[in-house]
Amino acid sequence: xxxxxxIDALEYNLVExxxxxxxxxxxxxxxxxxxxxxxxxxxxxxxFITGKNKEKDVLADGNREMWGKKWDIKETFFSNFKNPxxxxxxGFSYDTKVHGESRRLLKEFFETExxxxxxxxxQQYNRNAFEHHKKVKDEFLNAVKGGKHDFVLGYFSIxxxxxxxxxxxRTMMKMIYRELDDIAKxxxxxxxxxxxxxxxxxxAIGQFGDxxxxxxWSANFEVKFKNPRITEMxxxxx
Amino acid sequence: MDKKLKFVITGHVDHGKSTxxxxxxxxxxxxxDGAMEEIRKTAEMLGRKTEFAHILDHxxxxxxxxxxxxxAQTFFKTKKRExxxxxxxxxxxxxxxxxxxxxxxxxxxxMVDLNEGIMEQTKRHAYILTLxxxxxxxxxxxxxxxINYSQERFEQVKKELLAFLDSIKIKPTYLIPISAFxxxxxxxxxxKIKFYSGPTILEALDTFEKTKSAEEKQLIFPVQDVYDVDxxxxxxxRIESGKVSAGENVIVLPENKAITxxxxxxxxxxxxxxxxGESIGITADDFKFERGQVIAAKEDLPxxxxxxxxxxxxxxxxxxKKDENLILKVxxxxxxxxxxxxxxxxxxxxxxxxxxxxxxxxxxxVGQVIISTEKPVVIENFNEVEEMGRFVLVKDMDISGGGIIxx
Amino acid sequence: xxxxxxxxxxxxxxxxxxxxxxxxxxxxxxIGKDSTTMLWLxxxxxxxxxxxxxxxxxxxxxxADIYRFRDEYSxxxxxxxxxxxxxxxxxxxxxxxxxxxxxxxxxxxxxKQVIAKHGFKxxxxxxxxxxxxxxxxxxxxxxxxxxxxxxxQDQPPELWDQYKSKQDDEQHIRVHPLLHWTELDIWxxxxxxxxxxxxxxxxxxxxxxxxIGCDPCCSPIDSNAKDVDEIVEExxxxxxxxxxxxxxxxxxxxxxxxxxxxxxx
Numbered sequence: 046x047x048x049x050x051x052i053d054a055l056e057y058n059l060v061e062x063x064x065x066x067x068x069x070x071x072x073x074x075x076x077x078x079x080x081x082x083x084x085x086x087x088x089x090x091x092x093f094i095t096g097k098n099k100e101k102d103v104l105a106d107g108n109r110e111m112w113g114k115k116w117d118i119k120e121t122f123f124s125n126f127k128n129p130x131x132x133x134x135x136g137f138s139y140d141t142k143v144h145g146e147s148r149r150l151l152k153e154f155f156e157t158e159x160x161x162x163x164x165x166x167x168q169q170y171n172r173n174a175f176e177h178h179k180k181v182k183d184e185f186l187n188a189v190k191g192g193k194h195d196f197v198l199g200y201f202s203i204x205x206x207x208x209x210x211x212x213x214x215r216t217m218m219k220m221i222y223r224e225l226d227d228i229a230k231x232x233x234x235x236x237x238x239x240x241x242x243x244x245x246x247x248x249a250i251g252q253f254g255d256x257x258x259x260x261x262w263s264a265n266f267e268v269k270f271k272n273p274r275i276t277e278m279x280x281x282x283x
Numbered sequence: 284m285d286k287k288l289k290f291v292i293t294g295h296v297d298h299g300k301s302t303x304x305x306x307x308x309x310x311x312x313x314x315x316d317g318a319m320e321e322i323r324k325t326a327e328m329l330g331r332k333t334e335f336a337h338i339l340d341h342x343x344x345x346x347x348x349x350x351x352x353x354x355a356q357t358f359f360k361t362k363k364r365e366x367x368x369x370x371x372x373x374x375x376x377x378x379x380x381x382x383x384x385x386x387x388x389x390x391x392x393x394m395v396d397l398n399e400g401i402m403e404q405t406k407r408h409a410y411i412l413t414l415x416x417x418x419x420x421x422x423x424x425x426x427x428x429x430i431n432y433s434q435e436r437f438e439q440v441k442k443e444l445l446a447f448l449d450s451i452k453i454k455p456t457y458l459i460p461i462s463a464f465x466x467x468x469x470x471x472x473x474x475k476i477k478f479y480s481g482p483t484i485l486e487a488l489d490t491f492e493k494t495k496s497a498e499e500k501q502l503i504f505p506v507q508d509v510y511d512v513d514x515x516x517x518x519x520x521r522i523e524s525g526k527v528s529a530g531e532n533v534i535v536l537p538e539n540k541a542i543t544x545x546x547x548x549x550x551x552x553x554x555x556x557x558x559x560g561e562s563i564g565i566t567a568d569d570f571k572f573e574r575g576q577v578i579a580a581k582e583d584l585p586x587x588x589x590x591x592x593x594x595x596x597x598x599x600x601x602x603x604k605k606d607e608n609l610i611l612k613v614x615x616x617x618x619x620x621x622x623x624x625x626x627x628x629x630x631x632x633x634x635x636x637x638x639x640x641x642x643x644x645x646x647x648x649v650g651q652v653i654i655s656t657e658k659p660v661v662i663e664n665f666n667e668v669e670e671m672g673r674f675v676l677v678k679d680m681d682i683s684g685g686g687i688i689x690x
Numbered sequence: 691x692x693x694x695x696x697x698x699x700x701x702x703x704x705x706x707x708x709x710x711x712x713x714x715x716x717x718x719x720x721i722g723k724d725s726t727t728m729l730w731l732x733x734x735x736x737x738x739x740x741x742x743x744x745x746x747x748x749x750x751x752x753x754a755d756i757y758r759f760r761d762e763y764s765x766x767x768x769x770x771x772x773x774x775x776x777x778x779x780x781x782x783x784x785x786x787x788x789x790x791x792x793x794x795x796x797x798x799x800x801x802k803q804v805i806a807k808h809g810f811k812x813x814x815x816x817x818x819x820x821x822x823x824x825x826x827x828x829x830x831x832x833x834x835x836x837x838x839x840x841x842x843q844d845q846p847p848e849l850w851d852q853y854k855s856k857q858d859d860e861q862h863i864r865v866h867p868l869l870h871w872t873e874l875d876i877w878x879x880x881x882x883x884x885x886x887x888x889x890x891x892x893x894x895x896x897x898x899x900x901x902i903g904c905d906p907c908c909s910p911i912d913s914n915a916k917d918v919d920e921i922v923e924e925x926x927x928x929x930x931x932x933x934x935x936x937x938x939x940x941x942x943x944x945x946x947x948x949x950x951x952x953x954x955x
Contacts, residue, residue: 063340083951083952084952085952085953086952086953087953108950108951108953109953111953112953148954148955151949151954151955152954152955155942155945155946155949155955160911160912171328172328175328175329176328178329179329179330209945209949209954214321216318216321216322216325216337216340216341217321217325219340219341220322220325220326220329220337220340221329223336223337223340224329224331250941250944250945250948251940251941252941253941253942253945255944255945255948256948256952507703507706507707507710508706508709508710510736510737510739510741511739512736512737512738512739513739517737519706519735519737520706521699521702521703548737550733550734550737550738551734551738558691559691560691560695560696560699561691561695561699562698562699562702562703562706562735564737574710615710
């Protein structure tokens with residue numbers, strides 16, 4: 046079984062700093078996303094799964110409407126597998142309702158002037174993110190342990206979603222990274238190849254988190270690259 | 284309640300300093316409520332219980348917010364008194380930062396990882412502690428859980444450590460086997476470490492004394508500056524020890540001139556006396572005050588000398604050479620000086636004698652030296668009056684070394 | 691000696707040391723509670739006769755009460771005030787609409803101009819270690835080179851009250867006599883000494899300023915604390931960070947812009 050643990054906004058420097066050995070695995074490094082004009086989630090994951098720079102195509106839908114885009118499986122590397130299972134991935138099996146709601150709350154947060162109301166929105170925003178995370182985690186672990194598929198990809202948005210409003214709260218971020226590290230620990234013995242990657246990282250702007258200009262990758266098997274472009278990575282997943 | 288006792292935790296990085304700090308705060312309930320609440324809430328949202336590891340994560344973040352490479356101050360309290368932990372980093376490059384922190388401490392805990400054993404940094408920090416004159420020392424033999432609570436291993440490392448400490452003339456006040464991670468013998472007595480029946484870390488700390496109140500010693504008042512205020516010439520400075528009163532007869536060093544204190548000046552107050560720790564001013568008739576002078580009680584004068592012996596530690600990548608021009612700073616005195624002789628040049632971690640009658644000291648090395656100054660300087664044995672017994676050496680405009688006078 | 695007196699003595703020692711070492715120095719006074727406390731300590735250090743000037747950086751955006759307070763007390767205490775103002779930028783219309791540019795032009799550059807004009811070798815600033823983030827890395831005496839850059843990874847050691855004194859001509863030294871004070875310490879000291887403070891800090895219509903800055907960038911907090919005693923009480927129980935007004939506004943503005951370009955909003 047080949048497993049891809051896709052973690053949105055997983056930051057290379059924090060994986061190092063927080064000593065997440067299970068996320069780091071044996072081989073790891075940063076990804077090269079310099080070819081894109083901005084580190085946009087939809088653009089990056091689309092490019093990852095299709096192996097081509099999809100910035101123009103995705104943005105053609107518009108900066109805000111692009112979230113609903115879905116690529117046909119034949120255009121993605123999933124078609125190389127007999128029985129692939131892909132959870133919540135942007136551009137493929139994205140839960141547009143949950144994530145749309147999350148963005149709505151984000152907007153509301155920034156548009157509210159009242160400090161007390163802002164706190165309430167942030168609490169709700171955080172709670173939703175953690176709820177969704179638990180669901181995805183359960184689905185992911187079951188799929189990996191169930192052994193029915195030859196390929197499983199779990200997409201985890203918690204670091205990105207929580208990060209946007211709380212990256213400055215390092216305690217919370219550390220607990221999230223610890224959680225993700227524990228998941229990696231849990232699954233590493235259950236699959237032949239484990240590949241962990243993020244579309245971009247995160248950097249702090251006060252309490253908030255901005256997307257950084259490189260992503261993260263790690264593998265428990267030997268790969269030919271050191272600083273790969275996001276469009277090149279899927280080649281190693283055979 | 285006694286005043287806060289400041290102590291420093293040192294030792295090799297990864298030997299458990301942060302875990303110990305976490306434990307001390309956690310077990311004495313000294314964590315701020317807000318922090319605990321937040322951790323609990325996040326753990327709950329993740330569907331997990333609050334783990335001690337989470338507390339450690341939080342504390343690490345709190346400290347890293349300000350001080351990745353500098354020192355930090357954390358507080359906790361026992362029934363007896365409040366404590367300030369000066370947390371010094373363990374990395375070799377930041378030795379000078381560590382020294383800055385430890386120099387304010389009245390006691391120290393030296394961490395030793397029983398699994399890994401004594402490391403270079405362990406020895407270096409122990410040696411620096413002696414040079415800084417810290418006598419109240421607890422050696423925390425940590426990670427008992429990782430060696431299966433083996434008494435054999437404990438005794439083995441203990442023997443090696445005591446031998447080393449003995450060679451640099453340190454006798455630790457306590458040597459305690461602990462597991463900071465599991466909380467064994469830190470605040471709670473351990474039932475797993477059966478061969479040890481001594482005090483826990485907290486009990487040991489509670490026995491330490493705050494350094495003797497400076498008020499009870501003889502008067503030492505270094506002049507920091509002289510101000511002309513409405514025709515009055517006021518000698519300003521901080522009283523380092525003792526007390527001074529208007530009308531008192533005192534001696535000004537290094538001149539060795541006797542004068543009478545006319546007034547004690549405190550802004551917006553009608554003061555007639557002042558004591559150790561206060562930043563004040565004094566006036567006297569017919570006397571020209573100058574920065575660098577030291578006003579002392581005639582019954583117990585500090586020494587005035589042009590050469591003296593000292594232990595120096597060098598903390599600059601810029602090498603210290605014998606006979607080169609340096610500046611010596613003791614209290615408010617700033618005098619050109621030279622290292623006349625480097626009697627012993629020592630590697631501060633192995634304690635290997637690199638040479639006798641050496642010509643230089645390199646970064647992180649320690650030396651027993653003879654210093655000679657261009658003009659007479661007012662000093663004291665470090666053991667008697669600390670403030671006049673410690674100094675820094677300035678080379679090329681940077682503080683590059685520090686030392687203690689041993690006569 | 692009690693806690694406050696010990697801190698007071700330490701600050702006075704640092705202030706006197708800065709003057710003795712550098713002579714041509716100045717102090718930054720923002721009229722806020724920290725710098726006014728520092729001014730009080732400076733008065734004490736020099737027995738009421740302050741031998742150097744005080745710089746007030748006027749960004750033109752400040753609240754009227756601030757000017758009133760400044761003029762009243764500089765007169766009462768015999769303080770020489772140098773007003774730093776980036777007239778050129780104000781004429782251009784630089785203002786709070788672009789927060790980053792505003793602070794740089796009206797504050798940083800104005801200060802640079804004052805330093806250049808008077809050749810000050812050191813500046814006294816009222817920053818504290820317990821304020822947000824990177825300030826906790828500061829030393830009592832911190833060198834800045836001529837571009838105001840600061841090499842915080844390679845700080846000079848400060849050992850036994852001996853501080854970095856000499857420096858190259860290009861550098862100026864920033865001195866922080868209040869580094870070891872907490873927000874609560876400042877208020878308790880203000881209470882003990884009865885230091886006058888601008889009334890903006892006290893509650894009016896259920897709101898008061900916790901932090902004083904320029905009018906457009908500073909938001910008041912909810913509070914009913916009407917005097918120093920009540921503020922001290924409030925501080926002992928509150929958890930909200932002090933700089934929540936100012937710095938966060940800048941960050942928020944940046945994030946909104948960034949999130950929009952990333953398609954989130």
